[in-house]
Amino acid sequence: MKKILTFDEKMRIADLAATKLFAPDARPVIFEMDSTAAVALIGQLQLAFRHPENTGRTREITENFVRNLIEQMDPDHGDVYEFLMMGFNPEMDAVSVLCKNCRQFVTIADGHCPNCMESICPRCGCTDSAACSEGCFWLPDGICSSCGSVDLVEQAG
Ligand SMILES: [Zn+2]
Ligand SMILES: [Zn+2]
Numbered sequence: 001m002k003k004i005l006t007f008d009e010k011m012r013i014a015d016l017a018a019t020k021l022f023a024p025d026a027r028p029v030i031f032e033m034d035s036t037a038a039v040a041l042i043g044q045l046q047l048a049f050r051h052p053e054n055t056g057r058t059r060e061i062t063e064n065f066v067r068n069l070i071e072q073m074d075p076d077h078g079d080v081y082e083f084l085m086m087g088f089n090p091e092m093d094a095v096s097v098l099c100k101n102c103r104q105f106v107t108i109a110d111g112h113c114p115n116c117m118e119s120i121c122p123r124c125g126c127t128d129s130a131a132c133s134e135g136c137f138w139l140p141d142g143i144c145s146s147c148g149s150v151d152l153v154e155q156a157g
């Protein structure tokens with residue numbers, strides 16, 4: 001039968017574990033994983049770091065771990081390093097949108113729909129052949145005039 005622990009019992013177990021885990025001679029945890037798993041782990045943890053209240057000591061430890069891991073995976077700071085570090089910067093996220101031209105849900109990286117290859121607005125998915133219903137034009141930063149802010153529209157004339 002499953003035993004239900006009281007609060008005091010839980011605290012006692014946590015204390016005992018903490019004494020062992022945080023002792024200076026605690027056994028290190030050694031593990032090996034393939035690079036696909038490492039990339040997935042890094043990505044998931046980078047998402048966790050975006051939580052605005054995730055600011056404590058365990059975050060610091062985990063973030064150091066992730067940065068060390070990235071360092072190990074590409075000590076020369078090449079393409080892999082650059083790619084993995086992008087996860088710390090939400091502005092670098094690829095955007096997913098429904099392409100109004102080909103009706104596919106696609107991930108936009110370079111301003112084009114990877115499916116039909118048309119220039120695409122990363123906010124609403126309109127393209128040259130499938131403009132917004134009210135009509136739109138391209139703003140300098142690659143979003144369409146329906147999605148751009150008023151001052152951007154004014155700048156674009
Ligand atoms: Zn498309
Ligand atoms: Zn748009």
Ligand SMILES: [Zn+2]
Nearest residue numbers: 126132136144
């Ligand atoms: Zn548009």
